[in-house]
Amino acid sequence: MTDEQATATDGLRGVFSGRLLTAAEDMAPFLTDWRGQWRGAARAVAQPDTAADVAAVVRWCAANGAPVVPQGGNTGLSGGATPDAGGRAVVVSLARMNRVRALDTLNNTITVEAGCVLKAVQAAAAEAGRYFPLSLASEGSCTIGGALSTNAGGVAVLRYGNARELCLGLEVVTPAGEVWDGLRGLRKDNTGYDLRDLFIGAEGTLGVVTAAVMKLFPAPAARLVAFVAVPSPDAALRLLDLAQNRLGPGLTAFELVSELCLELVLKRFEDARDPFAARSPWYVLVEATDLISEARAREALEALLAEAFEAELIADGTVAASLAQARALWALRENISEAQAAEGKNIKHDVAVPISRIGAFIEEAQAALARAFPGVRPVVFGHLGDGNLHFNVSPPAGQPHEAFAKLRAEVNTVVHDLVAAFGGSISAEHGLGVLRRDEAARYKAPVEIALMRAIKQAIDPHGLMNPGKVLAP
Numbered sequence: 123m124t125d126e127q128a129t130a131t132d133g134l135r136g137v138f139s140g141r142l143l144t145a146a147e148d149m150a151p152f153l154t155d156w157r158g159q160w161r162g163a164a165r166a167v168a169q170p171d172t173a174a175d176v177a178a179v180v181r182w183c184a185a186n187g188a189p190v191v192p193q194g195g196n197t198g199l200s201g202g203a204t205p206d207a208g209g210r211a212v213v214v215s216l217a218r219m220n221r222v223r224a225l226d227t228l229n230n231t232i233t234v235e236a237g238c239v240l241k242a243v244q245a246a247a248a249e250a251g252r253y254f255p256l257s258l259a260s261e262g263s264c265t266i267g268g269a270l271s272t273n274a275g276g277v278a279v280l281r282y283g284n285a286r287e288l289c290l291g292l293e294v295v296t297p298a299g300e301v302w303d304g305l306r307g308l309r310k311d312n313t314g315y316d317l318r319d320l321f322i323g324a325e326g327t328l329g330v331v332t333a334a335v336m337k338l339f340p341a342p343a344a345r346l347v348a349f350v351a352v353p354s355p356d357a358a359l360r361l362l363d364l365a366q367n368r369l370g371p372g373l374t375a376f377e378l379v380s381e382l383c384l385e386l387v388l389k390r391f392e393d394a395r396d397p398f399a400a401r402s403p404w405y406v407l408v409e410a411t412d413l414i415s416e417a418r419a420r421e422a423l424e425a426l427l428a429e430a431f432e433a434e435l436i437a438d439g440t441v442a443a444s445l446a447q448a449r450a451l452w453a454l455r456e457n458i459s460e461a462q463a464a465e466g467k468n469i470k471h472d473v474a475v476p477i478s479r480i481g482a483f484i485e486e487a488q489a490a491l492a493r494a495f496p497g498v499r500p501v502v503f504g505h506l507g508d509g510n511l512h513f514n515v516s517p518p519a520g521q522p523h524e525a526f527a528k529l530r531a532e533v534n535t536v537v538h539d540l541v542a543a544f545g546g547s548i549s550a551e552h553g554l555g556v557l558r559r560d561e562a563a564r565y566k567a568p569v570e571i572a573l574m575r576a577i578k579q580a581i582d583p584h585g586l587m588n589p590g591k592v593l594a595p
C-alpha cells in the first residue's frame with residue numbers, strides 16, 4: 123500500500139461503526155479462497171455491522187476509487203470473493219451482519235442478514251417448527267448473501283428450487299452507496315423489472331446484498347434414504363421419472379454416483395461400507411420425505427423400489443433403517459469430492475444439460491475424453507434430478523496428477539464444447555467468478571454478453587463492484 127493509500131484508508135475507519143482490518147496477518151484469511159487456489163491483495167477488510175455501515179463503506183470506496191469485493195463465508199469455488207493482486211480493493215466481509223431480523227410463520231418467511239451462516243438459518247427455521255431447505259456441504263460456513271450471490275443449488279433443488287427460487291426479497295447497497303430496501307415477503311409482485319433477480323447470481327458485481335427474505339416450508343416428519351444400483355444413466359433417468367410420478371413432492375433428492383466415485387470413497391474413508399455384495403457401474407441415492415409419518419414415507423419408497431426392480435431399472439437397493447444408516451448412505455455421495463481430492467489434482471466441471479439428455483451426454487463425453495486423452499478416468503456424480511453433473515476428470519491410473527493438471531484448458535474444451543452442443547451450461551451452480559469468466563464469454567451468444575455488459579454499465583458505471591468477476595474488465 124502506498125503512503126497516500128494508507129492515509130486514505132485511515133479515513134475509512136471513521137465512516138462506519140464495524141471492524142476494519144489493515145494488518146497483513148489479520149487480512150490474510152480474506153485474501154485467499156478456502157482451497158488456496160486464488161490469492162489477492164487489499165488495502166483493508168471492512169466488517170460492517172449494519173446496512174447503513176455497508177453503504178458508508180461503499181460511498182468511501184467510490185470517493186477513493188477503491189474496488190469493493192463483497193465476501194461471505196469465502197467458500198465459493200470460482201474465485202469470486204478474492205480481490206485481485208493490485209492491492210487497491212476493500213474487501214467487505216458481511217460476517218458480522220448475522221442477525222435474524224424477523225420470522226413470520228403465517229407468511230412462511232424468514233428475514234435474515236446477509237452474513238447469516240446457512241446452518242444457522244436452518245436452525246432458526248427448525249426452532250420455529252419450519253423447514254429451510256437450502257442445503258450444501260459448505261452450510262456450516264457459507265452465508266445467505268454468498269449463497270444468493272452465487273445462486274447456490276445443493277441437494278434439495280429438485281423439490282424446493284435453488285437459492286433464487288427460495289428468495290422473495292432483498293436489501294442491497296448499490297454501487298452509489300444507497301440502500302435499496304426490497305425486503306418484500308410477497309409471492310406475487312408484478313411491478314416492473316425484477317431487480318431482486320438481477321442481484322441474485324451476480325456474484326457481487328452489481329451491489330452488496332445486506333439482507334434477504336427467504337421462504338420457509340412445513341417441516342417433514344420423516345426423511346428416508348435409499349441407495350440403489352442401476353445399470354446405466356438411462357435406467358437412472360427412467361427411475362427418476364417413475365419416482366417423480368410415484369412420490370410427487372415427496373421426492374427431495376436424486377443423486378447419481380458412478381462406480382469409480384464409490385470406489386474412491388470406500389478407499390479413502392475407513393468407516394464407509396459398500397451397501398451391496400456386487401459392484402454396479404452406476405448408483406443412485408434417492409431421498410423421500412413425508413409431512414405426516416415415517417411409515418407412509420417407507421411404504422411409498424419401498425413400493426417404488428419394488429416397481430423399479432420389477433421393471434429392471436434397478437439391480438439392487440437398500441433403504442436406510444435408521445438415521446445413522448441414512449447419514450452413512452449420504453456420506454457415500456457427499457464424500458466423493460474429498461475422496462477424489464485425496465488422490466491428487468483433478469480437472470473439475472460443474473455442468474448442466476437438459477435432464478432427458480444426461481445419458482447421451484455422459485456417453486459422448488466419456489468417449490470424447492477417451493479419444494483425446496487415452497486412459498483418463500471421469501469421476502461422474504451429481505444432482506441428476508436437476509440435470510447437473512460434476513463431471514470431474516482424473517489422470518490415467520499411475521500418471522502424475524500435477525502434469526495432468528496442465529492439460530486443464532484442453533480437457534475443459536472437450537467437455538464444455540460438448541456441453542454447448544447439448545444446449546447446456548458450463549456452470550450449473552458454482553458461478554463464473556474468475557474461473558469460468560472467459561470460457562462463458564466463448565459459449566454465450568454475443569448478444570447475451572452485450573446485454574450483461576449493458577446492465578453492469580447501467581448499475582455500476584465506474585466498475586467499482588467486484589471488478590474482473592463474471593465479465594472481463
Ligand SMILES: Cc1cc2nc3c(=O)[nH]c(=O)nc-3n(C[C@H](O)[C@H](O)[C@H](O)COP(=O)(O)OP(=O)(O)OC[C@H]3O[C@@H](n4cnc5c(N)ncnc54)[C@H](O)[C@@H]3O)c2cc1C
Nearest residue numbers: 194195196197198202264265267268274275276326331551
Ligand atoms: C465443500 C463445499 C461444497 C459446496 N457445495 C455446493 C453445492 O452443493 N451447491 C452449490 O451451489 N455450491 C456449492 N459450493 C459452493 C458455493 O458457491 C458456496 O459454498 C456458497 O454458495 C458461497 O457462499 P459464501 O458465503 O461462502 O460466499 P463467498 O465465497 O464469500 O462469495 C461467493 C461470491 O458471492 C459474492 N458475495 C458473497 N457475499 C455477498 C454479498 N453479501 N453481497 C454480494 N455479493 C456477495 C462474492 O463476492 C463472490 O463472488 C460448495 C462449496 C464448498 C466449499
